[in-house]
Amino acid sequence: MRLIANVGLKYWSHGNKGSVSLMFFLTLPLIINLLEEWSLNYFLMCAPKTCKNFRCLCTGEKGTGKSTQNPLHYKSCLFHRDVKDFLVQGGDFSEGNGQGGGSIYGEFFEEESFAVKHNKEFLLSMANRGKDTNGSQFFITMKPTPHLDGHHVVFGQVISGQEVVREIENRKTDAASKPFAEVKKTKALPNSF
Numbered sequence: 001m002r003l004i005a006n007v008g009l010k011y012w013s014h015g016n017k018g019s020v021s022l023m024f025f026l027t028l029p030l031i032i033n034l035l036e037e038w039s040l041n042y043f044l045m046c047a048p049k050t051c052k053n054f055r056c057l058c059t060g061e062k063g064t065g066k067s068t069q070n071p072l073h074y075k076s077c078l079f080h081r082d083v084k085d086f087l088v089q090g091g092d093f094s095e096g097n098g099q100g101g102g103s104i105y106g107e108f109f110e111e112e113s114f115a116v117k118h119n120k121e122f123l124l125s126m127a128n129r130g131k132d133t134n135g136s137q138f139f140i141t142m143k144p145t146p147h148l149d150g151h152h153v154v155f156g157q158v159i160s161g162q163e164v165v166r167e168i169e170n171r172k173t174d175a176a177s178k179p180f181a182e183v184k185k186t187k188a189l190p191n192s193f
Contacts, residue, residue: 038161040124046113047155049105050126050134054155056104057093057136067107068094074136079168083177086145088168089127091137097178098127101136108133116154118145122165124156142169 042051056062060073070093078096081089094100103109110132118125118141125148127137140158141148142165158165171179 038164039159040156041159042156043116043154046115047153049109049112050153050155053103053105053109053134053136054124054138057091062104065094065102065107068100068102070094070100070102072102072104072136079179081139081177082169082171082173082179083142084169085143087139087141088165089137089139091127091135093136098137103135108135110134111153113153114150118148118152118154120144122158122162123154124158125152125154128152140165142166 042054044051057072057074060071060075062072064070065072072093074091074093077090077093079088079090080092080096080098081087089098092098092101094102108128111126111128111134116123121141121143123141125139125141126134127139128134128151134153139152171181173179
């Protein structure tokens, strides 16, 4: 597997409080079915455990999940939910419909920090079923979504390839926001951290 590392530092403003933290970022290209790429910055200082979970699910390095008995890997995982002008969601590697998944820490793990707000588009955040139920599912915001603050952990941002994410968002869906056409994350080229 080819590893690509792009390590750096970035300042991030935390909402309206004016406080600023120094954060490390890494770029992770993900290749979508038509070999289109998008890259992410991880917010390691705010959510190191969440970032590690995501990275390990990209590489598949943790083997098989205890709760699902499925490989802990995003390979061929669907973006199973698209809500126009809200979010695109994926990461359910076991069921493919939003009902499954798991984490490298067991079935679920707790929220680390709500320091980064859902204040812009293209933020990467954990999907969950309530408090301390983070697993493998994640979503990308398509606009500011402040009503998600305090409920979902933001752990990254799409920094390039936003047009690919918009293509995913603009797919036709049924009444339950399930896309008619599949988009799979077919390969991930992760960084180590």
